[in-house]
Amino acid sequence: MTTLGTASAAPGEFDTGRLTVGETRDGTAVGLPVAVVNGDRDGDTIYMQAASDGDELNGVGVLRRVVPQLDPAEIAGEVRVVGVTNFHAFQVAEHRNPIDDTKLNRAYPGSANGSSSERIAHATFSAAEDADLIVDLHQGSTSRMINEVRVRCGRHHRLHDDCLELAKVFGCGHVLDQKGPEGQLARAGPDEGIPTIDPELGGSVGFDEESIQYGVDGVFNVLRYYGFLDGDVDTQPQTRAKDFDRYGSPVGGLVEFKQSLGDDVTEGDTLFEITDVFGTLKATVTADNDGIFWRTRRLPQVATGEYVCSVGTDVDTF
Structure with a gap:
């Protein structure tokens, strides 16, 4: 049985639900939208999330196209998805969590008893920490940027080569290979032994269809290359900065x-x-x-x- 928040799926099943991360100022429970796909066949586990920054919507656009195509009968292993991570920022289309004025992707691995952002980071990292791969979908905020994938663990990290391979498989064409700030999921994941990438899908206000397609193609490249789905992936040379x-x-x-x-x-x-x-x-x-x-x-x-x-x-x- 695969469980994420209120979503629960036996082998061969798919379910959606909510992952509780606190309450709003009027006491209403805050639940992040989540989905789980439990494949018919045994395999690894991949964790994906989007909208860690509330104005970065291309990752949400990717997931709303990818998830409906994931047939449990064709999947080996488990796919866990958090569709909107920074709940409060997403509601007001802002970059930072307005409850604590914090950039969520500086709060990982989080704290169960911490601030709003630390609690969200803790809940989502708890869903990811036993996965085999992590894909944290971002974009270059609302500025203009090329489509790229970021490897943030640092070039001397023991998982650097694994993260770099994952970035190459995702295949945006450009990779930024630079150690990231403390508190990024793409640093916390490798520290727990999980190859993690941070695809930065362009930069736009609202959805950008070209960047979303890069993300959809990248996710399916990963799912096929690592055996979640059948099919071959022809990796292409990537330009790295x-x-x-x-x-x-x-x-x-x-x-x-x-x-x-x-x-x-x-x-x-x-x-x-x-x-x-x-x-x-x-x-x-x-x-x-x-x-x-x-x-x-x-x-x-x-x-x-x-x-x-x-x-x-x-x-x-x-």
Whole structure:
């Protein structure tokens, strides 16, 4: 029997339910939407979740397409899913949990007696800690970003190669291989011996269909490659960045980008220009290093020192 919150499925069954993580301010129980697929055949367990940040919706779009296609009769092992992780932030379409002003993906593995975010992290990590794989679906918030997968355990971690293999199988084409901050699920999972990846499915306001399709394809790649579903996966070489150069604006004004997301850039190439509202050039910013044009702000107006874009650096192919 596979159980996650109120969802319970015997071999060959599928069920949905709620995972209780606390109460709202009026005392109403808070339950995260969960699903379990218990395959007809024995196998491993995979845990997936989305919307750890409440305004990152592409992962939810992935799961609502993937889960209806998971027939227990075709599955080997167990699939556990939390469809919306950061309940409170999701309700108000904000990045951080408004109850404790915390970014949930800095709270893992959480605490049963902690803050709102720590309790959510504890409940969801408890559902994942005996899994064989973890896929934590994210996106680059509401900024503009390429589709990529993040390996956050650090290159000296004992599970680094396993996480990197999982990222390659997911197959977005780009991988950021950089140790993440404390409290990320993609760090807590490997520390418990579970290969974990953090797919960052573009960056958008609401759903982005292209990025969602990357995620759907990636999840099915993983399910097939690791034996949850029958079928072969032809893994493709991935472009990996091991660091970022972040660029802010030296002046206030309006941004005009001279590179497109995913472009190769060479040291000295112009990344963006800043003009005033009448089109007069105020500043030109060039690349400090070779790399890939990885992420940008969405709105054109910037103040002095405000974030503008990032270039992935120390690039190779694996």
